[in-house]
Amino acid sequence: MSVTLAELAKRFQGKVRGNPDTRIESVAMLETAGPHDIAYVSDRKYLELLPKTAAGAVILTETDADHFSGNVLLVENPHLCFARVASLLHPLPAFKPGIHATAVVSPKARVAGTSWIGPYSVIESEAVIKDGVWVGPGCYVGAHVLIASRTRLFAHVAVYDRCTIGEDCLIHSGVVIGSDGFGYSKDNERWQKVPQLGRAIIGNLVEIGANTTVDRGTLKDTVIGDGVKLDNQIQIAHNVQIGENTAIAACVGIAGSTVIGRRCTVGGQAGIVGHIEIADDVHVTAGSLVTNSIAQAGVYSASLKAEPVEKWRRNAARLHHLDEIARRLGKLEDKLQQLSKEQKN
Known part of the structure; x- marks a missing residue:
């Protein structure tokens, strides 16, 4: 399947910066894209790859578009737009009933x-x-x-x-x-x-x-x-x-x-x-x-991160005494409260 960049913009509520007649046949990563591929950037850490890409177009936000001199499909959510473009260009195979x-x-x-x-x-x-x-x-x-x-x-x-x-x-x-x-x-x-x-x-x-x-x-x-x-x-x-x-x-x-x-x-x-x-x-x-x-x-969230095994074993050993420590701490708190009352009196 082949569509123009202008057709993609119309279908997915975007705007074209560059040549609207550019034909797009497939989706690809920035690193591997060719002149008939479209790629996208949704994480700004990948902006540094834009000057090196050979993609026919890239899906970008208005904010990030200045980082690329080629054809751009401007949208609010590049990842969502990319998913929709990919579904359009790569549908499930047709079958004979x-x-x-x-x-x-x-x-x-x-x-x-x-x-x-x-x-x-x-x-x-x-x-x-x-x-x-x-x-x-x-x-x-x-x-x-x-x-x-x-x-x-x-x-x-x-x-x-x-x-x-x-x-x-x-x-x-x-x-x-x-x-x-x-x-x-x-x-x-x-x-x-x-x-x-x-x-x-x-x-x-x-x-x-x-x-x-x-x-x-x-x-x-x-x-x-x-x-x-x-x-x-x-x-x-x-x-x-x-x-x-x-x-x-x-x-x-x-x-x-x-x-x-x-x-x-x-x-x-x-x-x-x-x-x-x-x-x-x-x-x-x-x-x-x-x-x-x-x-x-x-x-x-309710999980413990991985730690060096020696540290984990020490912590696990202490966990066995947690109930005892809690009881002792409770008793100390009771004594402190009692001392505080006696001092006030």
């Missing part, structure tokens, strides 16, 4: 004529595949599953029975939607499984990264709201609810029955315990452990 000869599709499933079912995929009874859906190789779509229009399942995605996936979703390889939640009741020395009878409900415009798992609910549903973005290797337990437009980075674990609000972000390797609620617009930093509900918007 149909059902591959090796796919196994139940005669009771309903597959739209505009969709594609890839090699060795299985579509079970009463499953509904809407218009423009792309099901990659080796996927499993269980009975009574609904996959809404224009959603794509990459290779080896498993969607268990009765779950639903909304419109315009991207589900990457290895994702499992609707597996049983971790539900057991103690029976003396043994564990009795609690049947997981709910569903996993995925909203519209959701992206789920590779090898992420979304468990089904125990009785009520696990719900992922519209616009949620999930990175790779995330564990979402049964009955969890995640609000619209929340983004969660890789290797996060969310325990059962937790409710996360809208527009939240959770950094990589964070852990969130079960049965708590997190308000809208909460941002949890990477590696944090959230053990209590968060009622107000803001940035929250």
Whole structure:
């Protein structure tokens, strides 16, 4: 695909400084861009690369534009504009509808004529595949599953029975939607499984990264709201609810029955315990452990930085005596208060 700089400015509410007829075919980094590429700068530490770039155009703010003598697409948010330009110039590949000869599709499933079912995929009874859906190789779509229009399942995605996936979703390889939640009741020395009878409900415009798992609910549903973005290797337990437009980075674990609000972000390797609620617009930093509900918007962190092992061992040894030290300190405070009263008297 090829567009002019003027067309990009019109489409993405920008202004052109330079030649509006410059043709742009691709996006690239400043260091590797050529005359038909467009790059961007959103962090000022990269401004020093501008004099050396061969990019056909660069997306910049008005403030930073003076650092570059070439063609510029002026916008308020270069990173957002770059994302939109990249999506325009590099769309998902088109596909020819149909059902591959090796796919196994139940005669009771309903597959739209505009969709594609890839090699060795299985579509079970009463499953509904809407218009423009792309099901990659080796996927499993269980009975009574609904996959809404224009959603794509990459290779080896498993969607268990009765779950639903909304419109315009991207589900990457290895994702499992609707597996049983971790539900057991103690029976003396043994564990009795609690049947997981709910569903996993995925909203519209959701992206789920590779090898992420979304468990089904125990009785009520696990719900992922519209616009949620999930990175790779995330564990979402049964009955969890995640609000619209929340983004969660890789290797996060969310325990059962937790409710996360809208527009939240959770950094990589964070852990969130079960049965708590997190308000809208909460941002949890990477590696944090959230053990209590968060009622107000803001940035929250609960992690210890890495230190030389000798220092860490000394601090860890002292932590074992923290309760004793607290008791002793309490006694000293009581004595000080008593001395203060005696002096006043």
